Amino acid sequence: MQGIIDLHHDIFFFLILILVFVLWILVRALWHFHYKENAIPQRIVHGTTIEILRTIFPSLISMFIAIPSFALLYSMDEVVVDPAITIKAIGHQWYRTYEYSDYNSSDEQSLTFDSYMIPEEDLELGQSRLLEVDNRVVVPAKTHLRIIVTSADVPHSWAVPSSGVKCDAVPGRLNQISILVQREGVYYGQCSEICGTNHAFTRAPGNIGRLLSPLWLSRTTRGCEPPEKQAITASGWSCREPRSKAVDKIEEGARHPVEQRGRLG
Incomplete structure (x- = not known):
């Protein structure tokens, strides 16, 4: 149980950072966007760079969460050889x-x-x-x-x-x-x-x-x-x-x- 709690706290810290970053991006986009001057933002809708980034970074984040989660999951299934x-x-x-x-x-x-x-x-x-x-x-x-x-x-x-x-x-x-x-x-x-x-x-x-x-x-x-x-x-x-x-x-x-x-x- 202690391992589950520690993993939860570690992941929750990084989730807060991701949440703050996403909120900052949304606020910045709403602040700078004007539908009359730039109705279709080409760099966002058809930008190759941004598409690569928003594919790679979520994959890295998922791996960062999955690796310790699977390690903890398999450690919980381990059987003690000589239990008291x-x-x-x-x-x-x-x-x-x-x-x-x-x-x-x-x-x-x-x-x-x-x-x-x-x-x-x-x-x-x-x-x-x-x-x-x-x-x-x-x-x-x-x-x-x-x-x-x-x-x-x-x-x-x-x-x-x-x-x-x-x-x-x-x-x-x-x-x-x-x-x-x-x-x-x-x-x-x-x-x-x-x-x-x-x-x-x-x-x-x-x-x-x-x-x-x-x-x-x-x-x-x-x-x-x-x-x-x-x-x-x-x-x-x-x-x-x-x-x-x-x-x-x-x-x-x-x-x-x-x-x-x-x-x-």
């Missing part, structure tokens, strides 16, 4: 299922949980309308992440606009993207592919919880029950083993990111 965490996001009508498979429980099964949007009547004070979900995805900041995206029914899309991330979820196909989040915070997402009646209420895809330091991985999964019986989620760890302080910080920060900013920073 791999998360699988499965689209459903109209919720998401997430799987953590890197840190399995004692029986080598993935940690799986569903993420539904919270209805308006169930919201708590301070929560955002049509954005909050019951189970958030919690990942560490400044860590290379790989998100594997697919769908279980119809085409969906896993998108987090604030991070410049969008990946199509196609049934029977696995798409993957790499993410490196630099800042801690709550990143809300959406489904960017029309998937049915409740498409607008599918907020689970990119509703990533508070991004903490890798301390959240310090909790051992020894003694946990199988995920299909007691799923370990971002908002409620259901293992019978006592929870560590790092996990408590994750859950509390995911629920109240503003109040916990100073405490967790």
